[in-house]
Amino acid sequence: MFLAPSLIGFAIFYLIPFTAGVGYSLMDRAVGGQFVGLDNYHALLASDSFRKAAINTFWFTVVTVPVIIVISLGLAMLLNQNLYIRNVLRTAYVLPLVVPVASIIIIWQILFDWNGSLNAWLSHFGLDRVDWMKTEAARYVVMVVYLWKNVGYNIILFLAGLQQIPRDYYETADLEGAGRLRQFTGITLVYLTSTMFFVMIMSIINSFKVFRETYLIAGDYPHDSIYMLQHYMNNTFMSLDIQKLTAAATLMVGCILMIVIGLFAVERRFRQFME
Amino acid sequence: MTCMAVCLLFPIGITFTNSIMTAREIGINYGSIGRMDDSGFVNLKLLPDLVSFEQYYKVFVESPRFLMMFWNSVWMVMPIIAGQTLVAAFAAYAFAKLHFRGRDKLFLLYVLTMLMPFQVTLVPNYIIADRLGLMNTSSAIILPGIFAAFGVFMLRQFTMNIPYAYIEAAKMDGAGHVRIFFTIIIPMIQPGIAALIVLLFADYWNMVEQPLIFLDEPLKQPLSVFLSRINQDDRGVAFAASMLYMTPMVLLFLYAESYFIEGIQLSGIKG
Numbered sequence: 001m002f003l004a005p006s007l008i009g010f011a012i013f014y015l016i017p018f019t020a021g022v023g024y025s026l027m028d029r030a031v032g033g034q035f036v037g038l039d040n041y042h043a044l045l046a047s048d049s050f051r052k053a054a055i056n057t058f059w060f061t062v063v064t065v066p067v068i069i070v071i072s073l074g075l076a077m078l079l080n081q082n083l084y085i086r087n088v089l090r091t092a093y094v095l096p097l098v099v100p101v102a103s104i105i106i107i108w109q110i111l112f113d114w115n116g117s118l119n120a121w122l123s124h125f126g127l128d129r130v131d132w133m134k135t136e137a138a139r140y141v142v143m144v145v146y147l148w149k150n151v152g153y154n155i156i157l158f159l160a161g162l163q164q165i166p167r168d169y170y171e172t173a174d175l176e177g178a179g180r181l182r183q184f185t186g187i188t189l190v191y192l193t194s195t196m197f198f199v200m201i202m203s204i205i206n207s208f209k210v211f212r213e214t215y216l217i218a219g220d221y222p223h224d225s226i227y228m229l230q231h232y233m234n235n236t237f238m239s240l241d242i243q244k245l246t247a248a249a250t251l252m253v254g255c256i257l258m259i260v261i262g263l264f265a266v267e268r269r270f271r272q273f274m275e
Numbered sequence: 276m277t278c279m280a281v282c283l284l285f286p287i288g289i290t291f292t293n294s295i296m297t298a299r300e301i302g303i304n305y306g307s308i309g310r311m312d313d314s315g316f317v318n319l320k321l322l323p324d325l326v327s328f329e330q331y332y333k334v335f336v337e338s339p340r341f342l343m344m345f346w347n348s349v350w351m352v353m354p355i356i357a358g359q360t361l362v363a364a365f366a367a368y369a370f371a372k373l374h375f376r377g378r379d380k381l382f383l384l385y386v387l388t389m390l391m392p393f394q395v396t397l398v399p400n401y402i403i404a405d406r407l408g409l410m411n412t413s414s415a416i417i418l419p420g421i422f423a424a425f426g427v428f429m430l431r432q433f434t435m436n437i438p439y440a441y442i443e444a445a446k447m448d449g450a451g452h453v454r455i456f457f458t459i460i461i462p463m464i465q466p467g468i469a470a471l472i473v474l475l476f477a478d479y480w481n482m483v484e485q486p487l488i489f490l491d492e493p494l495k496q497p498l499s500v501f502l503s504r505i506n507q508d509d510r511g512v513a514f515a516a517s518m519l520y521m522t523p524m525v526l527l528f529l530y531a532e533s534y535f536i537e538g539i540q541l542s543g544i545k546g
Contacts, residue, residue, distance in 0.1 A: 002373065002452065006366035007381075009422030014388045017399030024398065078276050085277075091532060092280035098477040098528040098535075099287060102502035103517035106510065107286040110305060110317055120316035148283060153539060160540040201390070208392045212483045216503040230484075233394040237488070242398050249395040256390060 018253075025246035040247040050248060052224065053232035057208075060228070064143055065203045069196070072151050076158035077188070090159070094152035105216045112141050112217070138223045145217075146210040153206070154199050161195030162188070197267045201260060289319065290521070294330055294514040296323040301330075301511035330515035338509075341498070341516045348497035348520075351413050351486075352479045355420035356472055363426025364468070368460050370427065371434035372442060373452075382431070385424040393484045404489060415489040420479060426471055432541045433467030434460060470538025473531045480524050 028036045044050050075093065079086050096104075111117050112132035119129035130137050165187065173183045189196075211230040214222060220235060221227070229252060236245040293301065304318040334341045369375075370382050388396075400419060401410075409415040437460065445455045461468075486500050493501070498520050502513060528535060 002365040002456065003369040006362045006422065006427060009362065010385065010424065012403065013400065013419040013422050014396060014424070017396040017403055018388065020399040021396060075276065075279065089276060089280050092284050095287065095525070095528070096283055098524050099521050100481050100499055100524060101483060102499040103290060103521040104286050105503050106513050106517060107289055110319055113317065115316050117317055117319040123316070156536050156539045205390055212481070216483065230392065230394050233397065237397055246398055249397070253391060253395055260390065
């Protein structure tokens with residue numbers, strides 16, 4: 001009874017659409033279509049723009065997620081030591097998370113334009129200017145924007161994880177003469193395992209969300225190097241190519257599922273290994 | 276560390292200082308943006324030559340459409356927050372404290388949809404919105420928002436922390452589930468509700484994809500979409516409108532920061 005309102009709405013707006021989506025991906029038309037098996041998937045995989053989008057999304061995630069994890073873990077450990085300024089700094093790190101994308105877009109434009117500030121600074125040092133949004137460099141711009149936005153989120157998670165590690169572990173390790181590095185790998189990393197997995201999952205999911213920024217800065221068809229799956233999906237939607245879109249969506253879900261299940265399997269094994 | 280914090284705050288600070296410049300100064304500073312010629316660099320100024328509220332005046336008095344978009348945002352986000360919190364509180368109670376068949380599998384399904392990007396259910400959602408006659412109305416955005424799984428997920432974490440003993444004791448005294456829910460659960464998960472409200476506000480105040488797909492008319496768009504469509508002439512006003520758009524969120528965050536952080540942490544403890 002308590003579940004009913006949620007379940008009905010959830011079914012109408014999420015469950016049924018999702019199942020229907022998988023169904024459409026196997027038909028030749030969305031309405032009154034015939035079953036065509038994996039044809040749409042063949043067409044999809046043969047499409048250049050899809051491959052480009054998938055490869056870009058893949059590399060973006062593979063490169064960005066480790067980078068953000070290293071940076072946010074480092075910052076979290078620094079913050080964890082210094083109680084005095086911790087709260088102020090933490091607020092500063094988390095603030096970008098709540099600032100609406102649209103409010104900051106103008107700033108990104110001013111920084112990364114051909115005539116923008118970043119190029120102005122570069123030329124100050126006698127360097128050539130870079131067309132940030134229309135060359136391979138766009139990749140780094142999107143990465144910076146992603147880091148800017150999400151580093152605070154991970155820091156909160158890591159700080160919570162770090163504070164659950166009992167102090168005496170480090171004291172014992174100190175007495176036994178373990179060095180800083182040894183303590184880091186032997187205590188900190190081990191006890192952060194479950195936090196780490198969650199941070200990884202969230203970072204991957206948030207890396208998909210950077211689409212908002214990319215879209216607002218660069219529009220429907222950005223430079224090739226930052227053409228993501230979401231661009232592809234939005235564009236196939238606009239051109240009403242429902243079959244390809246649902247096939248792409250299903251593939252994406254499959255990949256995310258595999259990543260999540262994989263991460264949990266690794267975590268479980270790791271836990272058993274520790275016990 | 277502090278240096279990093281300054282870098283992170285830099286874009287926000289710049290938006291503020293530029294919002295109190297005169298339109299003339301903005302025009303001179305950023306005139307060359309979007310031009311591919313070498314017409315000279317922009318001049319990113321940290322401090323205005325002359326402090327002026329001209330741009331705010333323009334937003335409030337001369338360009339009512341900005342305020343209209345602002346209210347569009349408000350009227351989309353408020354029902355989502357209210358609706359999702361209510362619906363999720365009920366469902367969270369069911370998932371955390373009631374026993375029924377298939378409960379955990381169903382919950383897993385909720386969590387999975389939470390992880391999926393918006394584009395995944397785009398087409399079927401579009402078709403459903405179309406069938407229900409919701410296209411081009413804000414309901415097409417509000418209704419899916421109300422039933423999103425995130426609230427259920429988070430409030431469940433908070434509800435799980437309530438000891439069964441309280442519920443057992445209430446049952447002994449003859450309280451039914453409805454009574455237990457309103458007199459025990461709701462008061463005890465208030466921090467969770469606060470956390471959820473802040474997180475939802477942050478998320479939906481930011482939304483871009485949904486309005487782009489579901490709303491055709493520019494006048495129905497929220498400010499988040501509209502701000503990005505601003506052209507050269509309006510850039511000055513855009514700074515003021517950006518500040519205006521950012522302020523409620525930032526104030527709410529500063530006010531409820533501890534809840535916000537608790538919400539994120541708790542969602543991480545049992546992923």
